[in-house]
Amino acid sequence: MVSLLPQLILTGLTVGSIYALVALGFVLIYNVTGILNFAQGEFSMLGALLCATLLGWHLSLPLAALVAVAAVCLIGAAMERLTIEPAFGSHPLTLIIITFGVSMAFRGLSLMIWGADPYTLPEFTPGPALQLLGGVLVRQAMWAIGLSIAVVLGLFLFFSRSVPGAAVRACADNAFACRLLGISPRRMSLVAFTLSAGLGAVAGIVIAPITGATYDMGLSLGLKGFVAAVIGGLTNAPAAVVGGYLVGLIESLTTGYLTPGYSGAITFLVLLLVLVIQREGLLHAAQRRQA
Amino acid sequence: MSRDGWGLVLLAAILAALPLVAATAYVLTLLNVIGLYVIVTVGLILLGCSGQVSLGQAAFYGLGAYASALLSRDLGWSPGLTIPAATLLVAAGAYLVGLPTLRLAEHFFVLATLAVGIIVNVLMVQMVPLTGGASGLRDIPPLQLGGLRFTSDLHYYYLIWALALLALAVARNITSHRTGRALRAILGSEVGAAALGVEVARYRMQVFVLSAAYAAVAGAVYAHYIRFISPSPFSLYASLFFLIMAVVGGLTNIWGGLFGAVAVTLLDQVVRAQLPRVFPRVGGEYQTAIYGILLVVIMIFFPSGIVRGTLDLRRALVRVPHRIGTARARSPDRRPGLGDSPRPADGGTP
Numbered sequence: 001m002v003s004l005l006p007q008l009i010l011t012g013l014t015v016g017s018i019y020a021l022v023a024l025g026f027v028l029i030y031n032v033t034g035i036l037n038f039a040q041g042e043f044s045m046l047g048a049l050l051c052a053t054l055l056g057w058h059l060s061l062p063l064a065a066l067v068a069v070a071a072v073c074l075i076g077a078a079m080e081r082l083t084i085e086p087a088f089g090s091h092p093l094t095l096i097i098i099t100f101g102v103s104m105a106f107r108g109l110s111l112m113i114w115g116a117d118p119y120t121l122p123e124f125t126p127g128p129a130l131q132l133l134g135g136v137l138v139r140q141a142m143w144a145i146g147l148s149i150a151v152v153l154g155l156f157l158f159f160s161r162s163v164p165g166a167a168v169r170a171c172a173d174n175a176f177a178c179r180l181l182g183i184s185p186r187r188m189s190l191v192a193f194t195l196s197a198g199l200g201a202v203a204g205i206v207i208a209p210i211t212g213a214t215y216d217m218g219l220s221l222g223l224k225g226f227v228a229a230v231i232g233g234l235t236n237a238p239a240a241v242v243g244g245y246l247v248g249l250i251e252s253l254t255t256g257y258l259t260p261g262y263s264g265a266i267t268f269l270v271l272l273l274v275l276v277i278q279r280e281g282l283l284h285a286a287q288r289r290q291a
Numbered sequence: 292m293s294r295d296g297w298g299l300v301l302l303a304a305i306l307a308a309l310p311l312v313a314a315t316a317y318v319l320t321l322l323n324v325i326g327l328y329v330i331v332t333v334g335l336i337l338l339g340c341s342g343q344v345s346l347g348q349a350a351f352y353g354l355g356a357y358a359s360a361l362l363s364r365d366l367g368w369s370p371g372l373t374i375p376a377a378t379l380l381v382a383a384g385a386y387l388v389g390l391p392t393l394r395l396a397e398h399f400f401v402l403a404t405l406a407v408g409i410i411v412n413v414l415m416v417q418m419v420p421l422t423g424g425a426s427g428l429r430d431i432p433p434l435q436l437g438g439l440r441f442t443s444d445l446h447y448y449y450l451i452w453a454l455a456l457l458a459l460a461v462a463r464n465i466t467s468h469r470t471g472r473a474l475r476a477i478l479g480s481e482v483g484a485a486a487l488g489v490e491v492a493r494y495r496m497q498v499f500v501l502s503a504a505y506a507a508v509a510g511a512v513y514a515h516y517i518r519f520i521s522p523s524p525f526s527l528y529a530s531l532f533f534l535i536m537a538v539v540g541g542l543t544n545i546w547g548g549l550f551g552a553v554a555v556t557l558l559d560q561v562v563r564a565q566l567p568r569v570f571p572r573v574g575g576e577y578q579t580a581i582y583g584i585l586l587v588v589i590m591i592f593f594p595s596g597i598v599r600g601t602l603d604l605r606r607a608l609v610r611v612p613h614r615i616g617t618a619r620a621r622s623p624d625r626r627p628g629l630g631d632s633p634r635p636a637d638g639g640t641p
Contacts, residue, residue: 036398086591092398093344094590097538100531101586108580223409230402265413268406275403276391 006135008256009249014141014210016248017148018044021203022225023232023240024155025196030234031172032185032192035095039079039103040200041222042110047072047201048213049110052119061122069201076197080190088186103218110215118212121205140209147206151199152241159237168192172235220264224251227271295463298546299456306452310445319444323516325556326451327509328536330458333548334505335537337462340474341498342481343393344401344542347408348506348533353525354381354411355507356514357422360431363515370434374511378504385503386496393495408530415522427521434515447516454512455549458505462545465501470494478543528579535582538589541596550598558585 022040029037047068054064083098123140130137159165171178171188178185203221204213211217228247232239247267255263310319335348358377363370392403415422422428434441434450441447465471473494476484485491514520536555540547562578593600 036402083587083591087594090590090594093342093401094594096398096401097344097534098587098590100534101583101590104531104579104583104586106583108577108583111577112580223405226402230399259417261417262413265410265417268409268413272392272403272406272410275395275399275406 003134004256006133008135008252010132010135010137010141012249012252013245014137014144014248015207015251016228016245017145018203018207018221018244019225019228019247020148020241020244021151021199021206022221023228023244024152024237025199025203026226026229027232027234027237027240028155028196028199029192030229032168033084033095033189034092035084035099036226037193037196038096038099038222038226039106039218040196040225041218041220042103042106043072043076043197043200043218044204044207044221045110045213045215045218046075046106046204048121048204048208048217049114049119049215050201051205051208052121052213053114055121061124065205068205069198072201073194073198076200077190077194079197080193084189084193085186088189103222107215107218114215116215118214119208120212121208123209124206138210140206144206144210147202148241148244151202152238155237164191224267227267227274230271231274293467295467295546299460299463302459302549303456306456307449310448314445316444319448321556321560323444323447323451325552326448326455327513328533328552328556329455329549330451330509331506331533332536332540332552333455333458333462333545334502335533336540336542336545336548337465337498337505338502339537339542340466340471340478340545341495342474342478343495343499344534345404345499345502346401346527346530346534347404347406347411348502349525349527349529350408350411351381351385351503351506352510352513352529352533353415353520353522354384355510356520356525357415357428357510358507359511360428360514360520361421363432364428364430370432370515371436374434374508374515377511378507381507381510382500382504385500389496389499393492393499405527405530408527412522412526415525422522425522427519429519431514431518431520433518434512441515447512451512451516454508458508459545459549462548465498466545470497474498532582535586538586539597541599542594544596544599547596547598551596554597 022044025040025043026037029035029040050071051064051068054067055061059067079102083102084095087095087098123138124143125139127139129139130142157165159169167178167183168188168191170181171183171185175185178188203225204217207221224247225244228243229240231243231246232241234240247270250270251263251267254266258266309322331348331352335345338345355377358380359370359373362368362373362376368376388403388407392400392407395403416425418424434447439446441450466474473484473489476487476489477491477494481491510525532555536551537548538551539555540549540551559578562581566577566581589597589600595603
């Protein structure tokens with residue numbers, strides 16, 4: 001029998017790169033505002049479905065993807081202005097419940113607009129799948145992995161080299177001091193939601209050619225990305241990316257070697273273990289011990 | 292007797308007389324379901340009083356149902372015995388879940404309960420030999436207490452609402468006495484409460500176990516009432532639904548549990564009946580859009596629940612300028628509590 005392992009690892013890395021993108025969105029918002037945004041997965045869903053609709057209007061794929069990402073950025077900004085901003089300063093749980101409400105609203109409205117049938121997106125570069133280390137890798141998976149790395153690098157540059165990036169970081173560090181310096185935490189919150197929505201949309205558009213796009217894809221994508229972010233410690237972007245790949249690998253390995261039905265539970269068992277062992281996240285704790 | 296006590300007596304009288312006026316099968320079934328939801332929601336609100344929110348309440352509800360159903364169906368125990376047994380089992384389970392997770396800060400605790408909820412639901416679907424998988428368990432024996440066999444909706448109506456009133460009375464007693472003061476202190480400031488000698492961890496655990504027991508009782512009665520259970524009514528959506536009821540009622544207001552369960556269940560009936568007329572094309576969970584928007588609007592404008600929020604609003608409109616410095620005014624350095632309105636000034640405490 002041919003070993004399953006290489007194939008499972010490749011699949012895990014592919015899904016993991018998507019989870020990493022979603023997790024980055026979580027981390028970005030959490031860092032700046034202290035909010036766990038449960039609507040993060042819905043940004044991916046909106047991105048994928050909008051892109052499918054735009055393709056239906058005979059736009060080219062790159063243009064459709066760009067417009068969809070921009071539109072989701074606007075939706076993210078609107079969400080922040082309409083639902084988060086009015087409750088600014090509320091108890092963190094109040095804000096979390098609000099994001100839950102927003103995610104339910106997005107899901108329900110998408111069902112009304114797009115219906116329950118799945119949409120498909122074409123692969124970015126169609127062609128035969130690649131043979132790699134005894135496994136098969138569809139070309140779209142290369143896009144997913146490549147894009148997630150590129151986005152992480154881009155974000156890293158944005159935060160470490162640009163002035164707006166520094167403002168966002170400052171806000172995460174000490175919102176009070178920021179206000180003294182004339183940086184508005186509320187504006188930064190808007191920036192964080194806009195960027196995160198864009199990240200989510202990219203993730204959704206990249207994964208849609210592999211998994212298809214449905215109105216309810218956001219929930220599981222969001223929850224998995226969320227587990228990834230928690231594993232990474234919720235405040236650490238590179239660790240969240242590693243967390244994303246970990247979740248992807250765990251998911252694909254358990255699906256391959258255990259009964260597939262249980263894989264959904266195992267991801268959350270990992271979440272529970274991580275929360276219990278070290279609530280700031282495994283990777284974060286390891287880092288702190290080194291320091 | 293206190294005002295709340297008279298309220299309970301009045302409620303009991305109304306509930307006892309209600310079947311004489313409206314005893315159609317539909318109304319009774321609806322009232323029974325509402326009664327079960329009241330029990331779960333009051334448990335959730337008790338938890339809210341300690342500053343925690345659970346997204347796994349449907350799991351405890353479902354575990355109660357499955358435990359009681361399996362004990363009575365497969366081991367032949369009397370349901371009169373299995374309902375308390377299931378409740379104790381679930382309470383013990385909640386204790387074990389609470390041990391490591393209650394240490395977590397509030398939003399991590401939400402996550403932990405969310406994870407527990409999803410894991411339990413997956414197990415219900417996957418452990419086919421035990422739970423019957425997605426097709427569920429049939430032929431659950433009805434409840435029998437002494438010579439009384441609970442067979443009709445009316446029997447269960449009296450049982451469920453007796454339990455619901457008991458749940459309300461117990462919750463009221465807890466929140467209006469020593470424990471309640473401790474919980475309010477914790478809600479105000481965890482550190483402050485601990486500094487004054489309130490054992491935060493112990494109270495949190497007690498309230499968490501109790502809220503799980505509430506859900507388990509409701510679930511166990513549900514199993515013997517409907518006599519068929521499957522995993523779908525105990526999913527994440529159910530947990531969200533319970534949360535919406537608690538939020539509509541006010542997350543820290545016991546009576547809100549009653550109001551929230553009644554209001555949201557009735558709203559659900561209307562939505563299910565009317566939405567297909569507006570959107571004939573779509574089926575399934577389109578109503579989530581409405582609940583989502585409802586949740587957002589309430590949390591922004593009425594974070595203390597619809598009833599109290601409206602009262603506050605009216606009071607604020609009647610005499611606007613003279614309320615500064617009263618108990619409800621908040622100093623800027625106090626972190627807003629769960630169920631408080633958002634702070635008017637720019638947030639971001641140092």
